[in-house]
Amino acid sequence: MSSNNTTATDHAWMVKAIELSRNCPPADGAFSVGAIIVGEDGDEISHGYSRETDPHVHAEESALAKLSEDDPRLPTATLYSTLEPCSQRRSRTLTCTQLVLRSRIRRVVIAWSEPSLFVADCVGIETLREHGVTVLELPDLEREARAVNAHLLG
Numbered sequence: 001m002s003s004n005n006t007t008a009t010d011h012a013w014m015v016k017a018i019e020l021s022r023n024c025p026p027a028d029g030a031f032s033v034g035a036i037i038v039g040e041d042g043d044e045i046s047h048g049y050s051r052e053t054d055p056h057v058h059a060e061e062s063a064l065a066k067l068s069e070d071d072p073r074l075p076t077a078t079l080y081s082t083l084e085p086c087s088q089r090r091s092r093t094l095t096c097t098q099l100v101l102r103s104r105i106r107r108v109v110i111a112w113s114e115p116s117l118f119v120a121d122c123v124g125i126e127t128l129r130e131h132g133v134t135v136l137e138l139p140d141l142e143r144e145a146r147a148v149n150a151h152l153l154g
Contacts, residue, residue: 111145
């Protein structure tokens with residue numbers, strides 16, 4: 001387990017997010033990602049995965065779209081995403097980083113940082129941290145999260 005203030009509960013939720021990412025239809029131009037939003041009480045609020053509702057929807061976007069923007073649980077929730085939230089996007093107006101900031105979620109846990117395959121310099125982690133969001137990584141689950149994307153990473 002990572003030494004960056006993550007917990008066994010964080011690990012368990014990320015395993016579930018990785019399982020969710022396996023539902024993604026593989027795509028040549030996009031990662032397969034799972035995301036789960038968990039409330040302060042430890043219960044799941046929402047979940048989503050890449051390409052769940054259309055060919056361009058991202059996991060975080062899908063999970064957040066199932067909730068109202070003013071959902072009172074969001075400021076104390078944790079977002080578990082198998083990949084760093086995107087900071088650049090061609091298919092939508094808002095990036096996942098912007099959507100997380102708009103949601104008022106203050107804690108994000110990821111399994112791995114976005115590699116430079118599609119975006120040369122993803123700054124999702126940095127941008128979230130600059131806006132006061134705690135971002136934690138679970139490097140012990142990176143290999144499992146990457147494995148879902150073997151069709152892209154070889």
